[in-house]
Amino acid sequence: ADLSDLAGFDALDESVRADPAAHRVLTGDRPTGPLHLGHYFGSLRNRVRLQRLGVEMFLVIPDYQVITDRDVADRLAEHTENLVLDYLATGIDADRATVFTHSAVPALNQLLLPFLSLVSVAELHRNPTVKDEIAHSSQAAVNGLMLTYPVHQAADILFCKADLVPVGKDQLPHLEVTRTVARRFNERYPHPDGTTVFPRPRALLDAAPLLLGTDGGKMSKSRGNSIPLAADEDTTARLLKGAKTDTDRRITYDPAGRPEVSNLVLLAALCQDRTPEEVAEEIGDGGAAALKRTVTEAVNEHFRPIRARRAELAADRGHLRDVLRAGSERANAIADATLAEVREVMGSL
Ligand code: ATP
Ligand code: MG
Numbered sequence: 001a002d003l004s005d006l007a008g009f010d011a012l013d014e015s016v017r018a019d020p021a022a023h024r025v026l027t028g029d030r031p032t033g034p035l036h037l038g039h040y041f042g043s044l045r046n047r048v049r050l051q052r053l054g055v056e057m058f059l060v061i062p063d064y065q066v067i068t069d070r071d072v073a074d075r076l077a078e079h080t081e082n083l084v085l086d087y088l089a090t091g092i093d094a095d096r097a098t099v100f101t102h103s104a105v106p107a108l109n110q111l112l113l114p115f116l117s118l119v120s121v122a123e124l125h126r127n128p129t130v131k132d133e134i135a136h137s138s139q140a141a142v143n144g145l146m147l148t149y150p151v152h153q154a155a156d157i158l159f160c161k162a163d164l165v166p167v168g169k170d171q172l173p174h175l176e177v178t179r180t181v182a183r184r185f186n187e188r189y190p191h192p193d194g195t196t197v198f199p200r201p202r203a204l205l206d207a208a209p210l211l212l213g214t215d216g217g218k219m220s221k222s223r224g225n226s227i228p229l230a231a232d233e234d235t236t237a238r239l240l241k242g243a244k245t246d247t248d249r250r251i252t253y254d255p256a257g258r259p260e261v262s263n264l265v266l267l268a269a270l271c272q273d274r275t276p277e278e279v280a281e282e283i284g285d286g287g288a289a290a291l292k293r294t295v296t297e298a299v300n301e302h303f304r305p306i307r308a309r310r311a312e313l314a315a316d317r318g319h320l321r322d323v324l325r326a327g328s329e330r331a332n333a334i335a336d337a338t339l340a341e342v343r344e345v346m347g348s349l
Contacts, residue, residue: 009046009206016164020054026162026201028060031079031101032070033221034228035086037299038211041270042168046206048091050164057097058331059087060156064102068146069137070222084320086229089310094323102156104328107335111155111342112148118184119151119177129173136223154178159335163199169209170218175201189345197341207270212263214243230310233300240264240296245288253280261291268295271302 016023027043029035035044051057061080066073080101088094102108124130124147134142150173157165157178165175179200186196210218213225220226227239244260253276255262262276265283268291269276283290313319 009049009204012204016055017053020050021056023055023164024058024160024162025050025055025164025166026058026060026157026160027166028062028156029083030065030221031061031063031076031083032066033079033226034082034230036219036221036226036228037267038168038208038213038219038226039086040090040229041208041211041267042206043166044086044090046166046204047087050166050204051091051093051096055164057092058160058162059092059097059099059327060102060331061100062102062149062152062156064145064152065149068143068149069133069139071139080324081317081320082230084323085310085313088313088320088323089306090229097327098160098330098334099323099327100331101324101328102152104324105159105331105335107332107339108152108155108159110339111159111335112152114185114342114346115151115154115158115181116148118181118188123177123180124148124150127173127177129170132170136220150174150177151181154181157201158182158198159338160331161199161338163201164204165201166204166206168211169205172203175203189342191345197338197345208266211267212259214239216244216260216263227299229303230307232307236299236303237296240292240299243292245291247288249285249287251280251283251286251288251291253277261288264291264295268298271295271298 025047027047029039047057047059061083063073063076063080066076084099087097087099092099127150130146130150134146137146153174154177158181165171165178167175182198182200185198189197191197213219213223214227215223215225217223217225227236231239243264245264246258246261248258248261251261251265252258253262253265255266265276265280269279272279279294283294
């Protein structure tokens with residue numbers, strides 16, 4: 001990835017802060033299970049901050065992406081509704097956001113076709129995140145969609161001309177595909193007036209761009225190692241109790257040398273808005289048990305109001321569907337307009 005194009009929220013350009021209406025955010029989450037702490041500190045928090053700054057927000061729920069690495073699309077509708085619930089509970093303002101499923105916006109798949117012609121098969125094979133996902137896939141054979149979905153993602157991002165994409169670290173190779181597609185499309189199909197059709201979007205990383213799960217690997221919805229945002233306090237305690245640590249009683253913050261312990265220290269620090277060094281210092285020689293008590297308390301405290309709001313919102317499933325219906329309508333209108341522009345620069349009749 002081109003590091004000059006990565007930014008944290010605090011480092012956000014003056015240009016974004018000065019004129020939020022000139023920017024757009026697009027990001028999303030696969031409907032494969034409940035959102036977890038990695039989502040919150042990796043991307044969700046930044047979405048809410050950007051929306052509060054006044055940047056327009058698009059959230060795609062890429063339901064077709066579910067069948068990249070599993071044989072069945074299990075409980076799609078339920079997972080989709082629950083994602084909307086997590087968004088609203090964490091502070092996304094549904095009246096100002098466009099939340100939609102990939103399958104509800106057919107024009108995205110027409111954008112995909114010219115985009116696919118702009119990348120080589122070798123480039124698709126080289127993608128490190130795709131390689132990792134293939135390694136964790138439940139499928140015996142790698143299907144075609146697994147290889148091409150980073151290009152679908154380019155269509156998901158570029159259709160609304162988003163320029164800011166708050167994501168976790170695993171998404172950086174995919175964002176690079178989007179940037180390549182945008183650049184090559186603009187070069188191959190210039191507007192007669194000299195302007196370009198697509199922006200080159202930037203990834204926006206947050207404080208935990210790769211939060212680890214209880215087994216020490218990337219926290220993931222579908223790897224059985226996550227702490228869901230919506231977990232109750234006892235479940236949170238039980239999951240954290242089972243988290244992998246080490247036997248050194250002195251707690252330190254050393255992400256390279258002690259990744260699992262440092263991950264828990266970081267989690268507590270993020271929940272308490274302190275530095276990881278402060279948290280480690282305070283626990284001192286308390287060992288893994290004291291660390292886990294601290295983290296459990298910090299997580300439960302931080303997420304208490306979010307969990308309470310989520311429980312209230314969960315009573316009205318109709319509202320969640322309404323949010324999606326309105327979002328799909330708006331996404332379709334924008335996608336159709338972009339597709340018309342694409343047809344025009346390509347010289348289609
Ligand atoms: P799955 O197991 O189905 O792939 P996931 O937990 O990896 O689920 P995704 O829907 O694939 O979640 O990712 C949604 C967004 O959350 C992406 O921007 C991704 O980079 C980010 N994200 C996912 N896991 C983490 C994590 N552990 N730390 C930080 N960000 C994460
Ligand atoms: Mg994933």
